[in-house]
Amino acid sequence: MKVLTVDIGGTFIKYAYMNEDMIILDRGSAETPKSGREELVEAIGVLYDKMPEVDGIAISMPGIIDAENGYCVMGGALRYNDDFYFRHSLYQRCPVKIHIENDAKCAAMAEAAKGSLKDVKDGFVIIIGTMIGGGYIKDHKLHRGKHFSAGEVSYINTIRDGDPEYETVWGNRCSTPALCKMYADKKQIPESQVDGVRFFEAVHQGDEDAKKCLELFTKEIAVQIFNLQNVLDPERFAIGGGISAQPVFIEYIRENLKKLYCTCPYRVPQAEVVCCKFQNDANLIGALQCFMTEEVLEEKVS
Incomplete structure (x- = not known):
């Protein structure tokens, strides 16, 4: 079987x-259309034709996704996909089996199948990029939730009374662009x-401003991992996204978690934090994993 x-x-x-063995035979990239959903469908159609x-076709995309019905409830970074039966429209252009899933949930599936969560029953993936994405693995399976938004950490509200300048949504506060803006x-x-590469070059060169920014940024992440650990109690958190490849980034998160546990007046479970295995390929591998999982389920039903 060959899958785009x-x-x-x-x-x-x-x-x-x-x-089907997750071997990449060809790969590439193209700019994401900014104008609308019709252009997005055609952009994928062009890839299909090649x-x-x-x-x-296995698709990883931002937003809240009803994978069973191929429906984009909310488009995340691509708001033109709000309330869009994406699979149906794409099928008119590319008449093959199509599976769509949220990008962070795809990353979680990749890590659960063959990555840093493959040996745990319950795990949580946090992907840090343009915003923050999350995926919750429960009983070795992707947990989507009643409204398909389980794991959507980007929308956690962090409002502080009396501070109108404070970003209320965690995905805006703790994204890679937010870190670069802070610096x-x-x-x-x-x-x-400033981009992620230049920022971490400054950190490695001992730039005190960069180190202070990294400390504040990872403290915010550690606080939410602390909260998620106490609510969901997973065995392991895997951190992904481009900046997670920097060992110092994971180290800072772990150190800030230690500080939180030292100051907590109660004995609570402590989160284990590791780096995702698949990094930039996690969404692609996870999209295929979701596609193949659906194939197996359909074969069992038939």
């Missing part, structure tokens, strides 16, 4: 031509001069 796997991001579409043989404001330089 597609990871739709806010800026780029990453794609891979893969077989492949020699496609038995199915740019500290240095009083244009945001365009």
Whole structure:
């Protein structure tokens, strides 16, 4: 079986031509259409046309996704996908089996199947990128929830009374762009001069401003991991996204968690935090894993 796997991001579409053993036969990227859903469908159709043989399409995308019905409840970073039966529209252009799933949930499936969560029963994945995504693995299975939003940590409210400038949504506060903006404001330089690579170069060079920003940023993440651990009690948290490849980033999260547990007046379960195995390919691998899982379920039913 040959599957076109597609990871739709806010800026780029990453794609891979893969077989059922998750071997990548071809790969590439294209810009994500900004104008609307019709252009997005056509962009994937163009990728479909390029492949020699496609038995199915597996899609990872932002937003709250009803995977069973191929419906995008809310489009996340791509709001033109709000209230959109995406699978139905794409099928008119690409008449093969199609499965869609939230991007962070795809990453969680990848880590649960063959990654850093494969040996645990319950685990949680947090992906830090343009916003923050989350996926909850319960009893070795992806837990979607009644309204398909289980694990959607990006929308956690962090409002503080009396501080109108405080970002109320965690996904806006603890995204990679938010970290870069924090550092740019500290240095009083244009945001365009800072990205994740440059920021961590400054950290490794001992820049005190960069280290202070990283401390504040990872403290926010540690607080929510602390909260999630006490609510869901998973065995392990796996952190993904581009900046998670930086060992110092994971170290700072762990150190801030230690401080929280030391100051907590109660004996509570302590979160284990590791880095995701698959990094930038997690969404593609997870999309295929979701596709293959559905294939198996359908074979059992038939």
